[in-house]
Amino acid sequence: MVSNSTLEFLKTRRSVLARNMTTPGPSADVLRDILSAATRVPDHGKLAPWRLVVLQDEARVSLGKIAADALFAREEDKSVDAYATSAAQFLRAPCVIGVLACPKAHPKIPRSEMILSAGAVCMTLLTAAQSVGFAAQWLTGEVAYEPSVLQALGGEAGDEIAGFIYIGTATEAPNERARPALDDVVTFGLPNLGSPQ
Numbered sequence: 001m002v003s004n005s006t007l008e009f010l011k012t013r014r015s016v017l018a019r020n021m022t023t024p025g026p027s028a029d030v031l032r033d034i035l036s037a038a039t040r041v042p043d044h045g046k047l048a049p050w051r052l053v054v055l056q057d058e059a060r061v062s063l064g065k066i067a068a069d070a071l072f073a074r075e076e077d078k079s080v081d082a083y084a085t086s087a088a089q090f091l092r093a094p095c096v097i098g099v100l101a102c103p104k105a106h107p108k109i110p111r112s113e114m115i116l117s118a119g120a121v122c123m124t125l126l127t128a129a130q131s132v133g134f135a136a137q138w139l140t141g142e143v144a145y146e147p148s149v150l151q152a153l154g155g156e157a158g159d160e161i162a163g164f165i166y167i168g169t170a171t172e173a174p175n176e177r178a179r180p181a182l183d184d185v186v187t188f189g190l191p192n193l194g195s196p197q
């Protein structure tokens, strides 16, 4: 069996719930390293079909208010508590990165590949942050499908929010999470032809 520290990290890493995060977040230098790693993802055609919006300090408050206003306008639960929870959602971590998938029209490269590349950005933000000891979690939730939130992040028609990557410091270690058995999700050879090829 091969072993190296990167593989060991990937085999054991875990996300920490955003509600179990606190300060500090990454310094400006570390954040820059995390962002550099995350923009070095596979990207068919070098289209860079994604944008990353770093939310810290007051930007988290402003986006929370936009989100709360939008959800409040269409939710049945119009309680003060629901509004406050929604407005405070981005305050759970000191640093939140909104990742937009920004597919471009292309004669050969399908839109789905550009969305997948944005997913790779999210996953790399997550693993890069976790690799240097930060708590991180990839979240969407209703807010990721809210047009006014997309617009506030600079999204245009056809863009999508791939996720919000919360980054902070864990207040408690996460429990292990059940993972699928390899045999349930991996097939060696063509599954409909029986034995391994």
Ligand SMILES: Cc1cc2nc3c(=O)[nH]c(=O)nc-3n(C[C@H](O)[C@H](O)[C@H](O)COP(=O)(O)O)c2cc1C
Pocket (backbone or CB within 6 Å): 013, 014, 015, 016, 137, 138, 139, 140, 141, 162, 163, 177
């Ligand atoms: C695209 C995407 C969106 C997600 N959105 C949410 C969410 O809104 N709420 C949530 O509890 N978990 C959400 N998750 C799940 C968590 O990010 C994550 O899978 C879980 O915390 C376990 O993470 P780990 O495998 O890194 O330990 C989402 C995952 C993905 C891939």
